[in-house]
Amino acid sequence: MKFARLANGLGILLLLGSLWTAACSVEGRAASGQESETANASADSPEAPQEATLVRVQNVLVAPMELKLEATANIESLDSVDVVAERAEPVLEILVEEGDRVRPGQVLARLRSSLASLSLQEAVVRVSEASDELARVQRDHDRNLKLAKEGQTSLISEREVETSAQALLAAKTRVESAKLSRDLAAVDLERCTLTAPIAGTVTARDISLGDMTTMGARVFQIVDLHHPKAIFYRPQRELSLLQVGQKLSATSEAFPGVLLHGEIERISPIVDTQSGTIKVTAAIDPSAAEPPLDLLPVGILVRLELVLDRHEEALLIPKRALLYEGQKVLCYVARDGVAKRIEVIPGFEDPEYLECLPAAGLLATDQVVVVGADRLADGDLLEILQDQPEDEEPAPGETDTAAATTSATTD
Incomplete structure (x- = not known):
């Protein structure tokens, strides 16, 4: 009996398994059919339109364009002179101050000149004495030559004629020496008056009234501020782009709103082997500035702009x-x-x-x-x-x- 019930149970389980397998097979075929129909429908439908991309545009600008070279430099003056004292004398008079414009030869100050004046007077006297002595010796020598030519051998010998000739030569030498001393005394007297060697502006005064000057020490500085230069250095690869006479413009924070103009004055013919740069010197014209300037102080920083080409x-x-x-x-x-x-x-x-x-x-x-x-x-x-x-x-x-x-x- 137990075996019969077990056999019936196994049969029921096998029947249920068969039914489940059949049901899954039907569902699989149905799903496959639906996928096939969906794929066929997709294949038969038209292609979806491409979506446009939202962008922002701007018109191409047609305008001049320039190739520019920019550099910075300090304004310099190539004409700057230190006036030094050539005599140790007290300062008696000062005629210029810092900021004054001077011309070549203009008197800047005067030192004590009394000693130098006396030395000159003494030298003049010595020249006069030497000249008188020369005249006397010349007369003696002329007389000796005259007697020798007339054959008065009993009155003068050849030795005396030779001696008078040597005395004449010595007298001439003393005259020349006296004149040289006089000229040196005159130069010393001129050194008591300090003058401007160049045209420019007094930028420094290092003496006061009553000061004792020291030989070789600076007493004034004169700088030509009316011909300023801007010296800058550029890489050697730009050598072919630079030319003497090229125009440039410049601006400086020292003069807001002022546009300076100038041109390249010199281009160094050699390249610095350490930095690989070339030295360029540009001349700046203050009177051509917008608006015009009277002068351009030395030392201010300027920004230079050169136009090398233009389309x-x-x-x-x-x-x-x-x-x-x-x-x-x-x-x-x-x-x-x-x-x-x-x-x-x-x-x-x-x-x-x-x-x-x-x-x-x-x-x-x-x-x-x-x-x-x-x-x-x-x-x-x-x-x-x-x-x-x-x-x-x-x-x-x-x-x-x-x-x-x-x-x-x-x-």
Whole structure:
């Protein structure tokens, strides 16, 4: 009996397993049929339209672009002279002060000259005495020569004639020596008067009334401030770009709002082997400044700008529109609502724009993508939002709306 019940139970379990397997097979075939129908329906349906990318564009700017060289330098004067005392004498008179303009030979100060004047007078007296002595010796020698020629050998010998000739030569030497002493005394007297060696401006006065000057010590400094120079150094690779006579402009914080003008005066023919730079000297004309200046103080810092080349109708791309792939410079332009990739051929540039040379295929009528370019590929559809340049005036309606918004916020 037990065996019969066990056999019946096993049969029931086998029947239930068979029914479960059949049910799963039917469901699998039904799901496979649905997937096949879905795939067929997808294959038969048309392709979904591509979604446009929202971008902001800006017109290509056509304007002159210049290749500029910028440098900084201190204003210098190549004509700067220290006036030194050549005699140790007390200062009796000072005729100029710092800031005074002087001309060559103008008297700056006078030292005590009484001793030098007496020395000169003494030298003049010695010249007179030597000249008188020379005249006496000359007469004696002439008389001896006359007697010798007349054959009066009993009255004068050849030895006496020779002696008188030597005395004459010595007298002439004493006269020349006396004249030299007189000239030296005159120079010493001139040294008691300090004069300007060049035209310029007195920039330093190192003596006061009553001071005892020291030989070789500076008493005045004179600087030519009306021919200022700016000396700067550039890399040797720029040597071919620089030329004598090139115009430049300059600005300085010492003169806000003043534009200085000048030109390159000299270019050093040698390159510094340690720094690899060349020395450039530029002449600055204060009278040509805008507005004009009387003079330019030595030592002020100026920022120089040289225009090396100029393209009149350059195609300019905002730098925020540029993309970089290795050594390539790229941008996207919007043409007929489609993105077109342009490989930029760089030209000149400034802080905001880069010139694209015409060979790159950029057109003056193109609009470059300035926002959203990093999400684009060549041929993508575009939804364009026009970018408004910062210097463009807003429309009247926009101004009124902004004013109303501000007023409402204030209230």
